[in-house]
Amino acid sequence: MSYLSQITSPTLLIDEKICRANIKRMSDKAARHDMKLVPHWKTAQSHIIGDWAKEYGIKEVTASSIKMAEYLCGQGWDNIHIAFPFNTLEIPKLNELAKTQSLSVQVINPVTAQKLVDGLTEKVGFFIEIDAGxxxxxxxxxxxxxxxxxxxxAKKSDKLYFKGFYLHAGHSYYMPDIPALYEQTRDALGMLKAKYQSEYPELVTRTGDTPGCAVMEDFGDIDEMGPGNFVFFDLMQANLGGCEKSEIAVALAVPVVDINRDRGEILVHGGGVHLAKDVLVDENGNKNFGEIVYLNEYGWTIPDHEDRSYLKSISQEHGIVKASKSLLNSVQIGDLLGVLPVHSCMTADCMGAYLSLDGKWIDHAEGCH
Amino acid sequence: MSYLSQITSPTLLIDEKICRANIKRMSDKAARHDMKLVPHWKTAQSHIIGDWAKEYGIKEVTASSIKMAEYLCGQGWDNIHIAFPFNTLEIPKLNELAKTQSLSVQVINPVTAQKLVDGLTEKVGFFIEIDAGxxxxxxxxxxxxxxxxxxxxAKKSDKLYFKGFYLHAGHSYYMPDIPALYEQTRDALGMLKAKYQSEYPELVTRTGDTPGCAVMEDFGDIDEMGPGNFVFFDLMQANLGGCEKSEIAVALAVPVVDINRDRGEILVHGGGVHLAKDVLVDENGNKNFGEIVYLNEYGWTIPDHEDRSYLKSISQEHGIVKASKSLLNSVQIGDLLGVLPVHSCMTADCMGAYLSLDGKWIDHAEGCH
Structure with missing residues (x-):
């Protein structure tokens, strides 16, 4: 029985083969550059997908909140890094989790460092997050x-120990010239390592963003890479040249509830509460909230560009597809269509679970933000 | 002990007094116009807030998906209407729920009507959704x-019965002239009622949008109103003139994790996964993802306009506050700030629970989309 027969409402599909290939490719790339891959697990937020990652030599992950770290605890990760400027209200929870799980946090000001010095009862590592632009x-x-x-x-405490410098060059999402921007990243982290390595011989440097990790081949002497989105990729990454659309590992299955042939539009149950509201806007101002793929019992196929259909608008639950002629000719009320998301991290966070193409439910942390 | 001491991470606060006043005001307005108020519960999605509503004479609610209807079943509602073009894949679930709960659905094409005729085993009402612009x-x-x-x-079935016409004039969110738009709504529903009343003497007409229901005083002979957002209101409604900021009943409490005095910015833990990414853009192109309020043990206070601080950008977990001088002078790392949301329905859907000002957790359907 196909996974399709399980679906009656918006459902996030995951293609395990594509996802594993994405993990393997980045893992191979890290190995080729003699770097450690520590993926940001805010994208997948999943134990089962974590088990896949472990098969490709991944031993540590990153969370974006302490709630997400809590979800990931006890799954055999060598370390879980919380890559968000540490929220000092969460020191009691940090102590609790650090009793049984190696953890590290991110620090960007001395006030937070002092509160950690005062409050930590367990050993916790920290990275200093660096802004290089x-x-x-x-x-x-x-x-x-x-x-x-x-x-x-930090030196005043025997609990809080320095791990190194962390840099998330998030402007790679907005700036066309990723190589120039990576020169900035390499220079910044290289300079800091040179400056502090004698005092902290174990210190490591880590860079974070998926576009950079996907397209760059020169990482200088950066020790670790921490991309997140590459596990699934999405239309935003495809737009940036970080992946092909065929490398996007998740698609939202949405039921067709109405067809307006005069307007060339299809109404689907699939809106902002499912996809989130991230949008791509082309040079003519046209909005794209997701692209239609055709579902079959083995997964999905991507129409050619000239047969492309996409979500031109969404509201809380509604999605309006601007449909190609060929789609309009074949679609029926009650059909399921697939939607490649603009921002897969947000879509997965909205949906809170995945359905695999062999019909198994795959966990995603719920409400872990 | 104040509710504030319970908060260590982003938490959605609800001020019960404001919320009840919002419900009472709309309920009084409906009574004044001899209309039935059937609120759209996609905003609150809550049993406890439903119990508050019942105290103001509200007996029916609306859901936006069958999952949300399922959450609301068994709570003593006279009817639950699913105000989304019915998804025929959900007929088995509809039959299951309709065994014990009076339900109605929305139909906009004969294909769906026929599938309901063929598939219904229980009595279910339906509205025809009308587009008047x-x-x-x-x-x-x-x-x-x-x-x-x-x-x-529909007449071919003794299970599927016609209830009336439903109109959601959602363009009231985008068009400045709500009275002109309401003339359209009144005319459309008045005409349809006149045309079909002899054949369907029980038929009712319902209009949906909060901006219209909030600002209009002339509803013609429309029988029912179905706004949703008014239960909480939000900045988008305040912007449209549908409410005052002091009538917004929810605020996201966010921890301060860093302060950049040179840039006049505060970094909070509160981003797109908490607030959703709805945004207000002013005439100069400045983006506003939420406005800062000051929390105290009784709730929150709204700064004067000249002391206004707001979220100028958000990412998945980060929020960057453009801070007023007075806020910059007083704020400390580890403080909690409040954020009035741009779109409260989406924020509540992201957060999945509310904390009341007396420190009690209030339910919100999780993942009901």
């Missing part, structure tokens, strides 16, 4: 005063 | 051929 979070790469204040503060 | 879903108001085909199809 993204401008969202982190200590500016040239602010040695701040870096040293954090390091000096 | 919004252009998202529904039968065009002048397409009598389609309306009659649906009605004729």
């Amino acid at each position: 993204y401008g969202r979070t982190g200590v500016h790469v040239s602010d040695f005063g701040l870096i040293e204040e954090i390091l000096l503060t | 919004y252009g998202r879903t529904g039968v065009h108001v002048s397409d009598f051929g389609l309306i009659e085909e649906i009605l004729l199809t």
Whole structure:
């Protein structure tokens, strides 16, 4: 019996083969560059997908909140890093989890370092997050005063130990010239390593973003890579050149509830609560909230570009597909269509579970933010 | 002990007094216009808030999916209407629920009507959704051929019975002239009622959108109103003139994790997975993903406009607050701030639970989409 017969409402499908190939490719790339791959598990948020990753030599993962770290605890990870500027209100929970799980956190100011020094009862590592141009979070790469204040503060504790520098060049999502931006990343992390390695011989440097990790081949002496989205990829990554559409490992199955042939539109049950509201806007201002793929009992096929159909608008539960002629000719009310998501991390977070193509449910942490 | 001491991570707060006042005001308004208020419960998605609503004479609610209807079943509602073009894959589930709960669905094409005729084993009502200009879903108001085909199809069944016409003038969210738009709604529903009342003497007409229900005083002979968002309101409604900011009943409590005084920015743990990514854009192109309120043990206070701080950008977990001088002067790492959401329905759907100001957890359906 096909997985399709299990679906009556919007359901997030995962193609295990594509997902494993994505993990393997990035794992091979890390090995080729003599780097450790520590994937950001905010995308998958799953034990079962974690077990797949372990088959490709992945031993550590990253979470984006302590709730997500809690979900991932006890699954045999050598370390779970919480890659979000640490929230000091969560020190009691951190102590609780650190009793049985090796953990590390991210620190970007001395106030947080001091609160950790005062509050930690268990050993916890920390990275200093560096901002080399993204401008969202982190200590500016040239602010040695701040870096040293954090390091000096941490030294007062035998629980809080320095692991290294973490850099998320998130502007790779917005800037066309990823190689130029990676020069910035390499230079920043290389300079910091050179400067602090004598005092901290074990320190490592890690870079995070999927677009960079996917397209770059020169990582300088960066030790670790921490991309997240590559596990599934999505239309945003395809748009950035980080993947092919055929490498996107998840698709939202949506039921067709109405067809408007005059307008060339199909109404599906699939909206913002399922996909999230991330959108691609083309040069003519056309919005694309997801692209239609055709489901079959083995997975999905991607129409040629000239037969492309896409979600032109979504509201809370509604999705309106701008449909190609060939789709309009064949679609029936009650059919299921697939939607490749614009931002797979957000879609997976909305949906809270995956259905595999052999009809098995795959876990996703629920409400772990 | 204040509710504040319970919070260590992003938490959706609800002010019961504001929420009850919102429900009472709309309930009074419906009574004043001799209309039945059937709120769309996709906003609250809660049994406890449903119990509050019942105290103001509300006896029926609306859901946006069969999963949400299932969550609301067995809570003493006289009827639950599923206000989404019915998804025929869910006929077995509809039959199951209709055994013990009065339900109605929405039909916009004869194919769906026929599948219901063929598949229903329990009595289920239906509304025909009418499109009088919004252009998202529904039968065009002048397409009598389609309306009659649906009605004729339904007549073949003794299970499927016609309840009336439903109109969601969702363009009230985008168009400045709500009164003009409501003339359209009144005219459309008035005309349809006049045309079909002799054949269906029990038929009712219902209009849905919160902006219209909030600002209009002339509903003509429309029988029922079905707004949803008014239970909480949000910044989008305040922007449209449907409410004051002081009438917004929910705020996301977010921990402060970093302060960048040079940039005048505060980093909070609160992003797209908590708030959703709905955004207000002002005439200068500035984005606003939520406005900061100050939390105290009794709830929150809203700063004056000149002291206004707001989320200028969000990513999956990060929120960056453009902070007023007074906020910058007082804020500390580890503080909690409140955020009035841009779109409260989506925020509540992301968060999946509410914390009341007396420290009690209030249910919200999880994953009911």
